[in-house]
Amino acid sequence: MTYERTAFWVSPKDVITRLKPIEPLFCFSPLVLQDTAVMFMQNFPGLVTYAVKANDSVQVLQALVACGIDAFDVASPDEIDTVREICPSARLHYHNPVRAPHEVQAGLAAGVASWSVDDATGLAQIMSAPKSTEIAVRFCIPHVGGAYDFGEKFGATPERAAELLKQAAEAGFVPSLTFHPGTECHDFKAWDRYIKTAAKIAKNANVRLKTLNIGGGFPAKVGRDGAELLKFINVIKAQIQASFGEGAPNLVCEPGRAMVSQSYDAVLQVKAIRETGDMIWNDGIYGSLAEWRDMTSPNLTDLEFLSPQGELRVGATTDRTVFGPTCDSLDKLPVQIQVPSSVDVGDYVIARGMGAYAQVLCTAFNGYGAHRVVICQNVGK
Ligand SMILES: Cc1ncc(COP(=O)(O)O)c(C=O)c1O
Incomplete structure (x- = not known):
């Protein structure tokens, strides 16, 4: 896990618009x-x-x-x-x-x-x-x-x-x-x-x-x-x-x-949208979303979708099956996710309240996982 001591970001949105990370990461306040x-x-x-x-x-x-x-x-x-x-x-x-x-x-x-x-x-x-x-x-x-x-x-x-x-x-x-x-x-x-x-x-x-x-x-x-x-x-x-x-x-x-929990947000990215409409995110249950497999009600309401320019994706939603990035078909979120229909490949997903049992459970399976933490002044809604 790498920590950046020099960079001090204002918020996860700031991280997205200026850093445009292609790897999943945590924002810690x-x-x-x-x-x-x-x-x-x-x-x-x-x-x-x-x-x-x-x-x-x-x-x-x-x-x-x-x-x-x-x-x-x-x-x-x-x-x-x-x-x-x-x-x-x-x-x-x-x-x-x-x-x-x-x-x-x-x-x-x-x-x-x-x-x-x-x-x-x-x-x-x-x-x-x-x-x-x-x-x-x-x-x-x-x-x-x-x-x-x-x-x-x-x-x-x-x-x-x-x-x-x-x-x-x-x-x-x-x-x-x-x-x-x-x-x-x-x-x-x-x-x-x-x-x-x-x-x-x-x-x-x-x-x-x-x-x-x-x-x-x-x-x-x-x-x-x-x-x-x-x-x-x-x-x-x-x-x-x-x-x-x-x-x-x-x-x-x-x-x-x-x-x-509330001192961390995770910033993930939509990696692909398949012909079927299924989504592949750049992190999943072998990474920062590990706990979602076992929790009866992950905090799905705490997901936000942003364009790389930081615009919040809003409007009508579609229920999507979401997979993580690994080659393993078990790497699938346990419930369908309501995703605004305007969300496209390259957009970002902010998962709020990710400080507990996410960083510690993150694996490097298949060379993936959120292994970077950036320090932010503020996280959460
Ligand atoms: C003995 C003990 N105390 C405290 C905790 C923390 O529990 P929680 O994260 O639900 O607050 C645990 C979690 O496994 C535990 O085993």
Whole structure:
């Protein structure tokens, strides 16, 4: 991935009209990212950590650290190293609950402050950690609201979580619970139910929770809209009060998607229009659109089509089948795209809100993919 430090563009439209890129690229606005981070820190009643997996680029991490984010959810020793290089004093939460022995050693050596666990093996692996360490038992309940079910892979049942929490507390660690409602979760009820269940787990374990980590999962668009984020936070605060009252634990959140999505747009180009009317774009599901294959509702409304001169293509639309540039027929967008009929070969596609899980999932399959990031003052609509 190459970053351009010298070029500072005003907007993706500016990039299109002046650079006329023939390769797909990302436009990143550190200012939009910092606005989002500040909005989270000002409104969330607890510690805001950033889930590095959503976008681990140095520029993103530097922008976050510069505006005050100093705690990170990391999923691997590699992410630990990346964060520590930028912020040596960062607080690290190793909340990928399954770790190989060498990964545990790396986390212990790095002084991880919080470990998530969801079974006895995971807990046994970290018994030698200092007692000031937090053990966050990850639990899951039936899936509500997220784009897909995070409970399929991780999370103890509430009954098992109570046993693990008790063991962690008895061993002298800082007792905590954690959950993840599923990414791009629009349903407040998910947090409501998880928080209620957390209180029951703590009660059954007879443990006073020190912290409760309410996960990531916030939808991408709350990142640009404090009022929308507040709706989630108000539900969370009300349920914490109802479930825990005076003994409320300290709260932690770990947004990935909602933190970084809105700070990136992707700029792609229409490479060909076939006799059939099908379109080939210069990037697809092996590149920046990788997540679209798995999300039930990619942000298709956030696509804009521009001529190379920067004129917005508007008017009647046609439903098009869209393929990416590779030789592979799986490289096809999962739904038809409404494309203005005036769009022609060489026109540009701006996909908004592409900061999370796009750059990190981009491959170089067939020699394609968005491997360039330009810095813009502003992105988004
Ligand atoms: C433990 C943990 N925390 C936070 C996140 C970030 O989730 P999101 O990007 O939906 O906010 C993830 C995503 O996989 C995760 O596994």
